[in-house]
Amino acid sequence: xxxxxxxxxxTATLAGRNNLYYHWIKELPxxxxxxxGAALVCVLFAxxxxxxxxxxxxxxxxxxxxxxxxxxxIMGVAGVWLDxxxxxxxxxGIGISVNFAIHTLHRTIELVRDYGEDIxxxxxxxxxxxxxxxxxxxxxxxxxxGVLLFSQVITLFNFGLLxxxxxxxxxxxxxTLLPAMLILIKPRFxxxxxxxEPAPEELEITMEEW
Numbered sequence: 001x002x003x004x005x006x007x008x009x010x011t012a013t014l015a016g017r018n019n020l021y022y023h024w025i026k027e028l029p030x031x032x033x034x035x036x037g038a039a040l041v042c043v044l045f046a047x048x049x050x051x052x053x054x055x056x057x058x059x060x061x062x063x064x065x066x067x068x069x070x071x072x073x074i075m076g077v078a079g080v081w082l083d084x085x086x087x088x089x090x091x092x093g094i095g096i097s098v099n100f101a102i103h104t105l106h107r108t109i110e111l112v113r114d115y116g117e118d119i120x121x122x123x124x125x126x127x128x129x130x131x132x133x134x135x136x137x138x139x140x141x142x143x144x145x146g147v148l149l150f151s152q153v154i155t156l157f158n159f160g161l162l163x164x165x166x167x168x169x170x171x172x173x174x175x176t177l178l179p180a181m182l183i184l185i186k187p188r189f190x191x192x193x194x195x196x197e198p199a200p201e202e203l204e205i206t207m208e209e210w
Contacts, residue, residue, distance in 0.1 A: 028087055036068065036090030043098050050102075051109065053189040059181065060101045063173035064094050067166045074165065083155055089162035096141055096163070097170030100134050104174050108182060112190045119190065123179050131175060138171040 005012035014022070040061065048057030068090055075082070107130040111122035145167065148160025182190065 025084075028084070029082060032082060032087040032090060035087075036094065039091040039094040040064070040068075043094055047098070047102060051105065051189065053187075055187050056105060056109070056189045059178065059187065060098060060105050062181065063101045063170045063178055064097050066173045066177065067097055067169035068094065070169050071162055071166050075162075080158065080162075083158060089159060089166060093163050093166035093170075097167055099137060100171050100174035101178055103130055103134055103137075104178055105182075108179070109190060119183055119186065123183070126179070127175070134171065134175065138167065141167050142171075 001012045001014060043064065044057045044061050046057075047060040048054045051057060051060070071089065071093070074080070104126070107126050108119070108122055111117045111125055112119050117125070142164055145160050145163045148156050149164070151157050151160065
């Protein structure tokens with residue numbers, strides 16, 4: 001427009017759908033990171049209030065941050081551009097993926113702080129019960145969003161792919177990285193309370209009963 005139309009006595013401006021698309025897409029990266037950052041702050045606040053500890057909230061957010069950063073790395077290596085559909089993965093992925101960390105952290109705190117279990121022993125009691133529930137939760141969410149991989153619309157395909165990978169990474173980090181961090185760091189919020197009671201015996205179900 002500036003080269004061929006804007007001259008003395010003739011002025012042209014860009015309008016219509018192309019102008020709308022230009023300004024809309026131009027703001028997409030900023031809105032994407034703003035939305036993802038807001039979602040992460042909300043998750044940190046909710047987890048900190050729930051566990052009554054800012055440090056516990058940071059632990060709960062660790063698998064989510066790991067999964068989100070890994071997704072960005074995968075997008076960079078694979079050359080996946082941030083489109084309208086893919087831009088939603090961060091906010092939605094953070095909200096969904098934090099479930100695994102919260103359940104893991106809550107059960108660990110319950111065993112160690114409330115029942116006075118050694119953290120190593122607590123982990124052996126964590127996975128047969130809560131770990132199984134996490135696996136079912138992960139399977140439902142992962143395959144639910146995985147259905148979008150059969151879509152012929154590239155926007156929906158990218159969205160389903162990114163969210164599914166984010167959920168997968170967060171699940172793995174919640175059952176591997178998070179327990180390892182708790183064992184190594186031994187944060188103060190895991191300190192047993194003055195009055196502890198024995199942990200209830202886990203209900204064991206045989207394959208035949210299941």
